[in-house]
Amino acid sequence: xxxxxxxxxxxxxxxxxxxxxxxxxxxxxxxxxxxxxxxxxxxxxxxxxxxxxxxxxxxxxxxxxxxxxxxxxxxxxxxxxxxxxxxxxxxxxxxxxxxxxxxxxxxxxxxxxxxxxxxxxxxxxxxxxxxxxxxxxxxxxxxxxxxxxxxxxxxxxxxxxxxxxxxxxxxxxxxxxxxxxxxxxxxxxxxxxxxxxxxxxxxxxxxxxxxxxxxxxxxxxxxxxxxxxxxxxxxxxxxxxxxxxxxxxxxxxxxxxxxxxxxxxxxxxxxxxxxxxxxxxxxxxxxxxxxxxxxxxxxxxxxxxxxxxxxxxx
Amino acid sequence: xxxxxxxxxxxxxxxxxxxxxxxxxxxxxxxxxxxxxxxxxxxxxxxxxxxxxxxxxxxxxxxxxxxxxxxxxxxxxxxxxxxxxxxxxxxxxxxxxxxxxxxxxxxxxxxxxxxxxxxxxxxxxxxxxxxxxxxxxxxxxxxxxxxxxxxxxxxxxxxxxxxxxxxxxxxxxxxxxxxxxxxxxxxxxxxxxxxxxxxxxxxxxxxxxxxxxxxxxxxxxxxxxxxxxxxxxxxxxxxxxxxxxxxxxxxxxxxxxxxxxxxxxxxxxxxxxxxxxxxxxxxxxxxxxxxxxxxxxxxxxxxxxxxxxxxxxxxxxxxxxxxxxxxxxxxxxxxxxxxxxxxxxxxxxxxxxxxxxxxxxxxxxxxxxxxxxxxxxxxxxxxxxxxxxxxxxxxxxxxxxxxxxxxxxxxxxxxxxxxxxxxxxxxxxxxxxxxxxxxxxxxxxxxxxxxxxxxxxxxxxxxxxxxxxxxxxxxxxxxxxxxxxxxxxxxxxxxxxxxxxxxxxxxxxx
Numbered sequence: 001x002x003x004x005x006x007x008x009x010x011x012x013x014x015x016x017x018x019x020x021x022x023x024x025x026x027x028x029x030x031x032x033x034x035x036x037x038x039x040x041x042x043x044x045x046x047x048x049x050x051x052x053x054x055x056x057x058x059x060x061x062x063x064x065x066x067x068x069x070x071x072x073x074x075x076x077x078x079x080x081x082x083x084x085x086x087x088x089x090x091x092x093x094x095x096x097x098x099x100x101x102x103x104x105x106x107x108x109x110x111x112x113x114x115x116x117x118x119x120x121x122x123x124x125x126x127x128x129x130x131x132x133x134x135x136x137x138x139x140x141x142x143x144x145x146x147x148x149x150x151x152x153x154x155x156x157x158x159x160x161x162x163x164x165x166x167x168x169x170x171x172x173x174x175x176x177x178x179x180x181x182x183x184x185x186x187x188x189x190x191x192x193x194x195x196x197x198x199x200x201x202x203x204x205x206x207x208x209x210x211x212x213x214x215x216x217x218x219x220x221x222x223x224x225x226x227x228x229x230x231x232x233x234x235x236x237x238x239x240x241x242x243x244x245x246x247x248x249x250x251x252x253x254x255x256x257x258x259x260x261x262x263x264x265x266x267x268x269x270x271x272x273x274x275x276x277x278x279x280x281x282x283x284x285x286x287x288x289x290x291x292x293x294x295x296x297x298x299x300x301x302x303x304x305x306x307x308x309x310x311x312x313x314x
Numbered sequence: 315x316x317x318x319x320x321x322x323x324x325x326x327x328x329x330x331x332x333x334x335x336x337x338x339x340x341x342x343x344x345x346x347x348x349x350x351x352x353x354x355x356x357x358x359x360x361x362x363x364x365x366x367x368x369x370x371x372x373x374x375x376x377x378x379x380x381x382x383x384x385x386x387x388x389x390x391x392x393x394x395x396x397x398x399x400x401x402x403x404x405x406x407x408x409x410x411x412x413x414x415x416x417x418x419x420x421x422x423x424x425x426x427x428x429x430x431x432x433x434x435x436x437x438x439x440x441x442x443x444x445x446x447x448x449x450x451x452x453x454x455x456x457x458x459x460x461x462x463x464x465x466x467x468x469x470x471x472x473x474x475x476x477x478x479x480x481x482x483x484x485x486x487x488x489x490x491x492x493x494x495x496x497x498x499x500x501x502x503x504x505x506x507x508x509x510x511x512x513x514x515x516x517x518x519x520x521x522x523x524x525x526x527x528x529x530x531x532x533x534x535x536x537x538x539x540x541x542x543x544x545x546x547x548x549x550x551x552x553x554x555x556x557x558x559x560x561x562x563x564x565x566x567x568x569x570x571x572x573x574x575x576x577x578x579x580x581x582x583x584x585x586x587x588x589x590x591x592x593x594x595x596x597x598x599x600x601x602x603x604x605x606x607x608x609x610x611x612x613x614x615x616x617x618x619x620x621x622x623x624x625x626x627x628x629x630x631x632x633x634x635x636x637x638x639x640x641x642x643x644x645x646x647x648x649x650x651x652x653x654x655x656x657x658x659x660x661x662x663x664x665x666x667x668x669x670x671x672x673x674x675x676x677x678x679x680x681x682x683x684x685x686x687x688x689x690x691x692x693x694x695x696x697x698x699x700x701x702x703x704x705x706x707x708x709x710x711x712x713x714x715x716x717x718x719x720x721x722x723x724x725x726x727x728x729x730x731x732x733x734x735x736x737x738x739x740x741x742x743x744x745x746x747x748x749x750x751x752x753x754x755x756x757x758x759x760x761x762x763x764x765x766x767x768x769x770x771x772x773x774x775x776x777x778x779x780x781x782x783x784x785x786x787x788x789x790x791x792x793x794x795x796x797x798x799x800x801x802x803x804x805x806x807x808x809x810x811x812x813x814x815x816x817x818x819x820x821x822x823x824x
Contacts, residue, residue: 171421171428178411178422185409188373189423189478190394299413310373 003265008145011254011261016156017042017211017219019253022235022242023163024207026249028082029239030167031200032180032303033089036100038208039232040107041081045074045212047111050223051118053125067128071152071213078209081107082201090197093307104232112225119223127221128152150218159207163246176200180301183308193308208232234286241290244300252286259285322400322482322512323349323384330379332365339365341536343379347529352504352513354527354544356520356556358753360723362536363516364406367484370514371403372396397423402480404471406487406516412460416453417442420474438477445476449507463613465496472503483507485515489522490751493611494781494814501525518556518753520549532556553754564761565786573602575635576742576773577623582632584615584622584797592618594797595632600742603771605764607788607805609781609813615797616777617659620746623775624656625649637741650679655740655772657731657748661724665731668720672712673701675719676734700737708733709759725756732763743767746777761787781810795819 021038028035035041052070056062081103088099128150136147167173175196178186183193215231216223234256242249259282267275325347332340340362347353355363368374370381372390380387383399390396396403410419420438421427427434442455453470462470468488475483485504489497504513504526517523523530524544532540532555540555577600586592592615600606610616621627623634625646634642641649650656658664666675677686677697686693701715708729712722719730728748735743745764749757764787768774778784784791784805791808793800793816800816 169432170430171433174414174418174422174433177414181413182409182411184407185411185419186422188371188393188403188405188409189474190392190397191422192392302412 005141005145007258007261007265010264011258013149013153013219014260015253015257016153017215017231018235018238018257019156019250020159020214021208021211021232022238022249022253023159023246024204025235025239026244026246027176027200028204029304030180030244030301031176031197032183032301032306033197033201034096034100034305035085035204036097036236037085037103037107038235039228040104041078041205041208042212042228042232043108043111044081045078045209046216046227047115047223048077049074049213050125050216054119054123061126067217070217071210074209074213075206079202079206082205083198085205086198086201089307090194093309096305115223122222122224124222125217127217152214152218160246160250167246180303183303187310237286241286256282256286321349325482326382327370328380328382330366330369330376332369332374332376338536340369343538345531345538347512347514350508350512351529352508352515352527354523354530355514355516355533356518356523356530356552357533358518358556358755359725361533363533364486367403367486367516370484371401397478400479400481401484402475402478403484404475404486404488406490408467408471410459410467410470413458415456415458416470417455419459419470420477423474423478441477442473445473449476451503464491465493468492468500481511483511483513485513487516489519493779520552523552524549564758564765573771575599576602576637578635580633582622582634583630584618584627585630586618592797593622596798598792598799600773600775602773603768604789605768605774605776605787607784607791608775608777608794609784609791610794610817612779614794616746616794620744620777623744624654653741655735655738655743657735657743657745659746661727661731662720666719666727669718671716672719672730673697673715675730676701676704679734679738704733704737725752728752728756728760732760736763736767740772742773744775747779749783781813793817
């Protein structure tokens, strides 16, 4: 029993960076833009997030407000990177896959370089600590599982219903879905396709930046070149896995991180088993589930990856 | 928006010119249309009709010329500006988002429903009900677009345009994808609507033009070659002006099957992509030198039948005998080798490789034959010689044989496919919607070629939704409904009415 609780309480906070980033990627893809650069945007977010409290306190404790300033900086710069990406792939219609790889290398490389210039070596920050919810966190079993987390964990899980509402119930969400599926139709009734795509990319970038800052400020409480560790790419895969739907994406993120928590827990038990195979487990699981899940594009963005050009004759 | 729009008493397009790279799509066009008038804009494919309407909607910007409404010049920068004047367009390819509901599709253009944090769908629903009541146009607001038939989607497009406050309708080939019954309904509906609205409609079906329009304008190569009142001119006058010469669609009046059977299909059962039985115990016999027309509303198993014959779809049970030899569940290569020719439904994706040059598309089926292949190398000289001959023989309009096949117009792509299939001297030809969306000149050419092949002893299965095409060309007409052959009639007995009843699923048509 405690074994299972341990896995769950470890896996839930693990999932946050993936969840936030893949919700952002979901908005990108719903608008028809495939952002492989998510990893790079997360790296920039991770660096900028910890830069603020570190440069104020140099490793010592700082007032909490600086941590939140870091989060805001990461989110804002993420949005700017999203707009920059939109300039490249929406306005200049560059191939999205290639531009995405460029964005990934730009983000990871720039974050690493700035890190060596401003900070130098591995430094930890106090970061944002857990905030137990008064009362609720004392409930046995459920308390530690759901109500004894970092504030951003609650935010991430609240983002799921919020994104669902935005995507399916608001006029903006309607426009995003329309330009991602049939941009010509949206254009024909007066929606400005490229403007909506810029907006969706700004939102996606902001969430990617926030996800990165979560890693450096809440999870690792430090920055290193490998801090993102492929999570940006897993986020892209999770969006497909979750069929562009926020709730299914959350399911995917949890499945993946719980598998990761499980393998860590098994390693902790000290069973004589090559740990390399355990580390493979979450990735293997995602591949297996993807292979056997129903493949239907019917509800998804069918114009994903295609730039829009009104005067191109089809 | 709906309430504010002023009536359009007069709309005038003056000297509009629009160029695309290498193409002069509209050349100094001037047109005028008054209140409650119906203007038919006719012309062959590529004559510039759609481009002109896109200019009127603000989707394209004219290089020269201007648009006047009630005598005042207007400038439309986007479709929003056109909507503001009450102009709405139903495009030929429907502008509906398939994974959204009817309601959501209409809300997309209805800015009053855009409350900051919530989409006000009840407002849109009310408006749909209003339009439905006013014009007798019923749609299910909660259905997803992908669930609807083509005819229903067309209705949704009309409802959408009217909900956005259109007083002036532009319809781009509204009947091109409809069944005969749906077409008749639409014409009746448009006649009712024309009492309250001005309509411009684009068509190349002359019957509709005669039925519906007050005035007609004929476009050829981007220029207006004729304008006048519809009632003063006969269909054949208009046809002659459209193509620049008199068009007489060829007719099959040779005696029926005298030679032995070529293709025998016995009790065929085939599943569709979605897993249900698309062909259910279907049997059909086609002789040498005979054209059998397969009439039916699309989606009743036509696609599956064509694919099963050509080895592209698995046969669950039953038998296909081709010239006495069994070809059931053979691979496409084996079927082709046995002498089968195939003009597939989707000419751009199944018929050609769009990025390949025209000459490469000609030899796609013969890359391993010694005719064009020598020790694993292509024989370019032979390929070029034969391709050039085909280009001339089939009158394919392209600068040379090296152009990408995908850059050709629909009619020319179809000619490339036809040339490839016919030049391989097939024993049998499966032709699926061979003239869909083509202008009359190209259709005439293709019909002549099919008839000539028939007279040379080739059996042809002609799958089409155009009843006129089927009755003109076929020796026998088979009607397909829900995967079964309803009835096979000699074409002399296949009247439009009788076929319509059979296509609707009524077995006893007497």
